[in-house]
Amino acid sequence: MAIEITRSRKYSLVVSTPVMPAAGAFGFADSYRAMIDYEKLGALVTNPVTIDAWNPAAGTRTVPLDAGLLLHTGLPNPGLRKVIRRYRKTWSNLPIPVILHLAGTSVQHVSQAVNLLDEVDEVAAVELGLSDDLTEGEALALVCAASKLEKPLLVRLPFYECYQLALPAAEAGADALVLTAAPRGTARDAHSGRLVSGRIYGPLIKPMILRLVGRLRREVAAEVPIIGCGGIHSPQDARDYIDAGAIAVQVDTATWAQPKMLERISRDLGGWIATRRKDALLDEWNPDMGHTEALQRRAPAPRANDLGK
């Protein structure tokens, strides 16, 4: 099955299944290779990368919450050049396309990154992460700078500014919108007794982002695909996003709690989408089913009177 998850242009990204890890959940390359069959995934989205190296956040970085967690890592990474040098060979050996998540910091940095990434064939697409504190003008300038890339450009929108930025980002050159980055929140760390701010993850954020996906699907031009991301913890969660109008989904912290869940969601959703396309019932689906066979299977069963004749 081939699913085009970015706008149809000169460069577009086609994946075999519409499930991939979210940026920040899966490392830069093969952290989960021993536990997850990468061939079952649609793509790999790397951890956020900046043009220069970033240090980890000081103080508490993880606060456990009821059915979730608050995370504040500070996006530590060794810088784009080192990331490319370290992981390029591994990326080339992966059976799935690699989407590099570029943290949008400044127009100058994004332009530098675009120049570097155009030369890296192992990166199939770039996901630009827009931070929460950007104005609309700043965000659009970043998207414009990134759209010069000769690869598909996905733009991950911040949770709170999602409505304001979605349409302008699509018009500025985004080939797909990723909705959304995890919302920010504040919680008290039981160990240190201090308040910690960071991103909130867990099943509870899914209903909020699902609503955004549904609403923006109606407002954003149909040719711009939307990828749902946030709070997916079961195959049904992923199906809900597809029903709401997403073309694909990104799974975040569920992978940490249950690594096999990502693979399971991927297998389920791949089959489910293929079934829907062929207009077959779930138990009638098989990966090699043709349209004619699907129609034959859906023909009404003969009545008892007919059988007697």
Next chain:
Amino acid sequence: MRESQAYIERIKRVNRQYQRLELAVHQSLTSVLAGQALLARRIEKDFESERWDPYLRKLWFPVDLHAGNLLTIELSAHEQFSPGELLSIIGPIGQPFRFRQKLRNILLIANQTTPAPLLMMLPSLLKRQVSVTMVLMGEARAYDTSHLPGEVEIIHAEDDLSWNDMVMTLGWADQVFAACDPGDELRHFADILRLMRERRNDVPLNYAFGVFQRTLPCGVGACHACVLNLRGAQKLQCVDGLAFDLTTLRMN
């Protein structure tokens, strides 16, 4: 490293404060060594009814390994477990402790935390006739040591973290391993390193190690929530740790 299932085979109360769980684990976990840990999470028998509270896995340090794929974990007696409970385990996490080849005397320090991360090394060290001294600081002084091997010398530190014959103990030790309260680990490790520097001529490389017990969201090096700044490099607690040379750590 892999994800596997285990179940609680037996629960033994070792003293008023602590219990020991004997886990029947997958074959792959029988290679776990002192210094490595497990990330554990209770699971339901029926995969579909998965509950997400608590969400994150707990960092458990094995304290013993028995024949028949049995791994012993020491936990607070306040936590409720029952035999037969199913667990999902990711491990082994991290790298084993690296001991000096000519190790004769070792000093273990537990500051404001249980010494469980340091206990798995005891049987093998005592078998090699290494002299083991354990210093309990702060709240760790309340730790009941009656179940530990009699050969381990136990010292209870004063409120200012000092103890009798401190200069001699630190000079005598070939290596030091310390575990601290995960809430403010870097500050506690900095305190311990300062104590050593005040009482020794120098603190050489590979002498003083801190065992980190911070929450590990993923345990495989994916989330980068456990990155530590070492001199000249960033290291991951879950992949390169869990113990790091205190002299190479940037404490700020």
